[in-house]
Amino acid sequence: SQQGEEDPQALSIQEGENATMNCSYKTSINNLQWYRQNSGRGLVHLILIRSNEREKHSGRLRVTLDTSKKSSSLLITASRAADTASYFCATAPPSGYSTLTFGKGTMLLVSP
Amino acid sequence: EADIYQTPRYLVIGTGKKITLECSQTMGHDKMYWYQQDPGMELHLIHYSYGVNSTEKGDLSSESTVSRIRTEHFPLTLESARPSHTSQYLCASSVGDEQYFGPGTRLTVT
Numbered sequence: 001s002q003q004g005e006e007d008p009q010a011l012s013i014q015e016g017e018n019a020t021m022n023c024s025y026k027t028s029i030n031n032l033q034w035y036r037q038n039s040g041r042g043l044v045h046l047i048l049i050r051s052n053e054r055e056k057h058s059g060r061l062r063v064t065l066d067t068s069k070k071s072s073s074l075l076i077t078a079s080r081a082a083d084t085a086s087y088f089c090a091t092a093p094p095s096g097y098s099t100l101t102f103g104k105g106t107m108l109l110v111s112p
Numbered sequence: 113e114a115d116i117y118q119t120p121r122y123l124v125i126g127t128g129k130k131i132t133l134e135c136s137q138t139m140g141h142d143k144m145y146w147y148q149q150d151p152g153m154e155l156h157l158i159h160y161s162y163g164v165n166s167t168e169k170g171d172l173s174s175e176s177t178v179s180r181i182r183t184e185h186f187p188l189t190l191e192s193a194r195p196s197h198t199s200q201y202l203c204a205s206s207v208g209d210e211q212y213f214g215p216g217t218r219l220t221v222t
Binding site: 030042048092101102103104107 | 116118145147152153154155156157160170171202204209210211212213214215216218
């Protein structure tokens, strides 16, 4: 069953602007992760936030998690053309098993 | 880039052929996974393994099979390929919560 749903499906911005992507999920989680996928390639792990955390930073990335609303957001500040990619959220169940459920992704286009 | 490799990167074959997609990792990870992804869509877990001689089916029903005889190797086999198997297949491994992905195999069955 679908767990993560990203919003928007696609986002087009100019270099230097901030990009915000949202993810909603349906059931309890152990953690939520964000991955990036360049066209035709595998996924690259960006950041993980645990269910007892509310905000996390990594370089130009900021992730928030609201477990009461079952939602997360990924903010990329000062976007660059190289940030053009699809971004997926993935949730891990509370059972401790390591399988992830991925959302459909947000396609981000950053124009120079 | 993670040390996880997939071959071939692209494969075009005819209906009814038997194929094996290779996946190898040099990180010593116990856990490995196969996902299927159609263009612009989400990843669906089709098989996973928690170690040697351990294999499980994922959320998406698949006609493929896997084996895990060595820690570093997790091949996926389709006994008789069909056009409905046309997709991208992604292999991943993990030791903790974070998964490391290979570059994928894009399969086209004609």
